[in-house]
Amino acid sequence: MSFAWAKQYEPQSAFTKWIDEKLPLPRLVYNAVGAGYPVPRNLNYMWNFGVLAGFFLVVQIVTGVVLAMHYAANGLVAFATVEHIMRDVNYGWMLRYAHANGASFFFIVIYMHIFRGFFYSSYKAPREMIWLLGVVIFLLMMATAFMGYVLPWGQMSFWGAQVITGLFGAIPLVGEPIQVWILGGYAPDNAALNRFFSLHFLLPFVIAGVVILHIWALHIPGSSNPTGVEVKQESDTVPFHPYYTAKDGFGLGVVLILFAAMVFFLPNALGHPDNYIEANPLSTPAHIVPEWYFWPFYAILRAFTGDLTIPFTGIVLVPAKLLGVIAMFGSILLWFILPWLDKSPVRSGHYRPLFRKFFWFGLIPTMAVLFYCGGAPAEEPYVVLSQVATAYYFLHFLVVLPIISQIEVPKPLPFSITEAVLGKDKTAEAPRAGSVDGGDTGTAPEGSLQPAE
Amino acid sequence: MTIRLGGIIAGLAITAVLVLWSLLPGAYNYAFGPAPEKQPSYAFYEHGHGPEGGFAFDGVFGKWDVAQLQRGYQVYKEVCKSCHSLKYVAFRDLQQLGYTEAEVQAEAASWTIPFKDPTTGETAEAPGKPTDYFPPVYYAGQGVPPDLSLITKARHDGPNYVYDLMLGYGEPDPAKAAKVGFEVPDGLYFNKHFPNVNIAMPAPLSDGQVTYADGAPNTTKDMAKDVAAFLTWTAEPKLVERRQTGWFVLGFLLFATSLAFLSYKQIWAGLKPKKK
Numbered sequence: 174m175s176f177a178w179a180k181q182y183e184p185q186s187a188f189t190k191w192i193d194e195k196l197p198l199p200r201l202v203y204n205a206v207g208a209g210y211p212v213p214r215n216l217n218y219m220w221n222f223g224v225l226a227g228f229f230l231v232v233q234i235v236t237g238v239v240l241a242m243h244y245a246a247n248g249l250v251a252f253a254t255v256e257h258i259m260r261d262v263n264y265g266w267m268l269r270y271a272h273a274n275g276a277s278f279f280f281i282v283i284y285m286h287i288f289r290g291f292f293y294s295s296y297k298a299p300r301e302m303i304w305l306l307g308v309v310i311f312l313l314m315m316a317t318a319f320m321g322y323v324l325p326w327g328q329m330s331f332w333g334a335q336v337i338t339g340l341f342g343a344i345p346l347v348g349e350p351i352q353v354w355i356l357g358g359y360a361p362d363n364a365a366l367n368r369f370f371s372l373h374f375l376l377p378f379v380i381a382g383v384v385i386l387h388i389w390a391l392h393i394p395g396s397s398n399p400t401g402v403e404v405k406q407e408s409d410t411v412p413f414h415p416y417y418t419a420k421d422g423f424g425l426g427v428v429l430i431l432f433a434a435m436v437f438f439l440p441n442a443l444g445h446p447d448n449y450i451e452a453n454p455l456s457t458p459a460h461i462v463p464e465w466y467f468w469p470f471y472a473i474l475r476a477f478t479g480d481l482t483i484p485f486t487g488i489v490l491v492p493a494k495l496l497g498v499i500a501m502f503g504s505i506l507l508w509f510i511l512p513w514l515d516k517s518p519v520r521s522g523h524y525r526p527l528f529r530k531f532f533w534f535g536l537i538p539t540m541a542v543l544f545y546c547g548g549a550p551a552e553e554p555y556v557v558l559s560q561v562a563t564a565y566y567f568l569h570f571l572v573v574l575p576i577i578s579q580i581e582v583p584k585p586l587p588f589s590i591t592e593a594v595l596g597k598d599k600t601a602e603a604p605r606a607g608s609v610d611g612g613d614t615g616t617a618p619e620g621s622l623q624p625a626e
Numbered sequence: 627m628t629i630r631l632g633g634i635i636a637g638l639a640i641t642a643v644l645v646l647w648s649l650l651p652g653a654y655n656y657a658f659g660p661a662p663e664k665q666p667s668y669a670f671y672e673h674g675h676g677p678e679g680g681f682a683f684d685g686v687f688g689k690w691d692v693a694q695l696q697r698g699y700q701v702y703k704e705v706c707k708s709c710h711s712l713k714y715v716a717f718r719d720l721q722q723l724g725y726t727e728a729e730v731q732a733e734a735a736s737w738t739i740p741f742k743d744p745t746t747g748e749t750a751e752a753p754g755k756p757t758d759y760f761p762p763v764y765y766a767g768q769g770v771p772p773d774l775s776l777i778t779k780a781r782h783d784g785p786n787y788v789y790d791l792m793l794g795y796g797e798p799d800p801a802k803a804a805k806v807g808f809e810v811p812d813g814l815y816f817n818k819h820f821p822n823v824n825i826a827m828p829a830p831l832s833d834g835q836v837t838y839a840d841g842a843p844n845t846t847k848d849m850a851k852d853v854a855a856f857l858t859w860t861a862e863p864k865l866v867e868r869r870q871t872g873w874f875v876l877g878f879l880l881f882a883t884s885l886a887f888l889s890y891k892q893i894w895a896g897l898k899p900k901k902k
């Protein structure tokens with residue numbers, strides 16, 4: 174699954190030849206993230222975030238597995254074992270702060286990765302499956318992060334669990350039994366804490382599995398690029414290694430500097446002080462807020478303040494809480510049909526003048542408002558603001574995108590990635606004349622313009 | 627086409643429900659409805675600013691002032707201890723405050739630790755050992771005074787919060803109180819730096835209350851600052867170690883990232899568009 178000009182793995186020593194015959198794992202790595210994977214030569218820094226997300230998944234698994242060695246999922250001692258980690262375990266404070274801030278950084282890089290996808294329409298054919306698997310990964314991440322936040326068994330852990338499982342209570346008829354089934358009781362307690370710990374340990378490995386599918390699906394059409402023009406010839410690509418391993422190495426360094434600054438100097442800046450108070454079912458915090466990465470969706474949940482009634486009769490068709498739950502889950506689930514909502518044949522936002530306006534002046538400010546309102550208390554003017562932003566959020570994806578993809582006149586695209594980078598592409602002047610920029614691949618057959626598999 | 631049409635219809639429907647049933651009634655209420663009621667006590671809350679000159683551990687290069695932590699421990703022992711426990715701190719941890727092993731042993735032995743006799747099941751008491759944790763406190767009054775081990779992390783801007791709280795006691799401005807009909811409820815005390823200004827804890831510190839072993843000044847402000855510093859240490863004993871590790875890690879990362887940047891430039895140099 175690669176372009177015809179991709180470099181082939183050639184084992185050098187007797188040992189690597191033997192391995193290659195028995196289990197060609199080095200060959201797999203070489204073709205996946207080595208010199209055997211040709212990648213468009215024009216990727217900008219927005220294409221760093223996939224590798225960074227993979228890196229933070231590994232950080233979370235490694236720190237999490239070690240933390241689990243010192244933690245006990247029991248309501249009586251869970252809070253104390255976290256303090257034991259912070260005070261008595263060698264470098265336990267570093268592990269825990271790296272894990273807590275690692276979750277935040279995982280979400281930061283994932284949000285960058287997703288919004289890269291929005292702007293450059295990475296979800297469009299032939300990459301729909303990569304996008305769909307990505308949305309699955311994001312949903313799994315949200316579940317994992319939520320359950321992880323319950324484990325320290327602080328006040329926000331407890332009340333967050335109460336509120337989020339309460340969302341299932343909004344389902345008509347079966348809501349309350351489902352909530353009781355999920356929690357293993359009428360309120361979060363040992364049963365909930367234990368199963369959340371179990372699932373919090375399991376789900377990252379499920380995520381890792383879906384990540385493998387995500388990368389597999391990526392290698393069928395190959396990486397997208399900022400022009401949105403598909404790879405046509407060898408001069409459009411460079412091998413992943415060393416070109417993008419070097420670039421990703423630099424990007425990783427920059428993000429690690431920011432990460433270290435948070436872990437060592439501001440480790441609690443993204444957390445809530447109330448979570449350093451042990452869970453107390455008899456004392457409700459003044460403001461129950463989720464972790465920052467859920468704020469936009471929390472704002473959508475709380476935007477629905479009025480029941481859907483038949484006017485002047487008082488008959489409630491759908492209660493406000495259920496509307497909010499539907500909207501919150503819907504706001505993410507609609508990403509699943511995004512490839513079929515946006516039918517513009519042009520991928521990159523750079524060549525879509527109308528789309529670009531709605532992206533920068535519509536979607537991005539909307540997300541900023543939702544983010545801010547989700548962390549603010551449920552009072553005016555935040556409620557009205559989050560309602561306006563929620564309305565635009567749905568209009569943007571469900572109404573604006575389908576319509577502008579129909580009426581927009583895109584700017585002319587470059588002939589090829591090579592032309593976009595060098596300003597000139599010989600193949601464009603004399604198509605199929607048997608010579609491409611770079612010279613030595615003039616004999617590439619026409620079929621090689623498409624991925625070989 | 628079906629998906630797009632369905633999307634447009636669903637999008638318009640959800641927006642209509644949101645705007646007509648939630649946004650418009652809410653906005654109307656916000657604009658013309660009664661202003662939300664605020665408790666009169668909020669008019670008296672004042673945000674504190676912490677001690678003048680800040681703490682020794684403030685800032686990215688801050689360090690513990692060990693003598694201050696020892697004084698703060700003395701304030702805890704002579705004042706706070708009567709109501710507040712410190713259950714996540716062990717006596718052995720006091721060695722980090724500059725006490726010797728023998729001093730820690732003597733200090734632990736001066737506390738009595740309750741335990742359940744395993745042979746009889748009776749509750750008994752024994753002198754503390756360095757491995758023991760600070761004992762629980764049985765508070766006779768109403769309510770539960772919070773454990774103080776983590777208090778500076780369990781409040782926004784914790785060290786300054788504790789300092790300000792110690793000094794926020796007083797009487798509400800009588801003219802203002804009469805105007806909004808505010809009275810301090812029975813059994814509570816007025817503290818302008820407490821979120822709802824009515825606190826169950828009476829003013830714990832007064833000038834000269836604790837005579838420091840090192841003879842340092844002991845005004846209320848001094849003691850408040852010392853005990854706030856001590857409680858910062860109990861909440862985050864690894865604070866200074868963490869920052870020192872952080873400088874080392876950042877230095878390494880800056881060096882490694884510079885190398886990564888140079889190799890990135892080197893590797894890509896051949897691919898740059900050539901000037902003709």
